[in-house]
Amino acid sequence: MKDQVIPKATAKRLPLYYRYLRILNNSGKQKVSSTELSEAVQVDSATIRRDFSYFGELGKRGYGYDVEALMNFFAKTLNDDHMSNVALVGVGNLGSALLKYKFHQSNSIRISAAFDVNEDIVGRIVDGIPVYPLSDMAEQIKLQQIDIAILTVPAESSQPIVDDLVKSGIKGILNFTPARLHAPKSVLVQNVDLTNELQTLIYFLHANSQDENK
Ligand code: ATP
Numbered sequence: 001m002k003d004q005v006i007p008k009a010t011a012k013r014l015p016l017y018y019r020y021l022r023i024l025n026n027s028g029k030q031k032v033s034s035t036e037l038s039e040a041v042q043v044d045s046a047t048i049r050r051d052f053s054y055f056g057e058l059g060k061r062g063y064g065y066d067v068e069a070l071m072n073f074f075a076k077t078l079n080d081d082h083m084s085n086v087a088l089v090g091v092g093n094l095g096s097a098l099l100k101y102k103f104h105q106s107n108s109i110r111i112s113a114a115f116d117v118n119e120d121i122v123g124r125i126v127d128g129i130p131v132y133p134l135s136d137m138a139e140q141i142k143l144q145q146i147d148i149a150i151l152t153v154p155a156e157s158s159q160p161i162v163d164d165l166v167k168s169g170i171k172g173i174l175n176f177t178p179a180r181l182h183a184p185k186s187v188l189v190q191n192v193d194l195t196n197e198l199q200t201l202i203y204f205l206h207a208n209s210q211d212e213n214k
Pocket of ligand 1: 090093094117118134157
């Protein structure tokens, strides 16, 4: 890989490419052109070529891409050739839904432990995943070599949990709470604020319909 930082927008498109390449590979297709890829993933082909250029020579001009080689390359880049054990903290409505969720774009993401403080839930197995008391979090994270945590606790409880997760060696946090979390630079925090996303969508819907009425 070339020694440069991949733009976030490019990084976000990689799972899209990877997913489609897996579909092609499963159907026995060996070559794909950037135009075909572009139509399937709805990203224009100039953007695809630019995205791919960050990784060096992935194909030859006018020849198309080798599906299996490209799929394997993205599997490595996205770490999909290694099992990633993930922890989930907070087995409420959203947390329980995520425990049920099949991470269908990936072979390799597995929520292996959940944590909560509610005694009614602790000690149970929810959708095949054991729910431990919060007091066991550091121990289980080390034992199960967990690098990533999903946070679905109430916003006001989130920061002390993040501090404990960081102390336990967690490297990445997917934060579903609306709280802005403090963590050292070495820990990546990705925020998924569903309310925010919907409000943005609603804002754009109204802005567009006002434009149309002009
Ligand atoms: P959601 O916000 O997912 O819809 P909910 O409304 O069912 O969930 P919340 O009050 O948001 O419930 O709590 C989510 C979960 O987080 C609950 O199962 C709760 O027991 C758990 N929880 C609350 N505080 C903590 C904490 N400090 N550590 C771990 N889990 C916690």
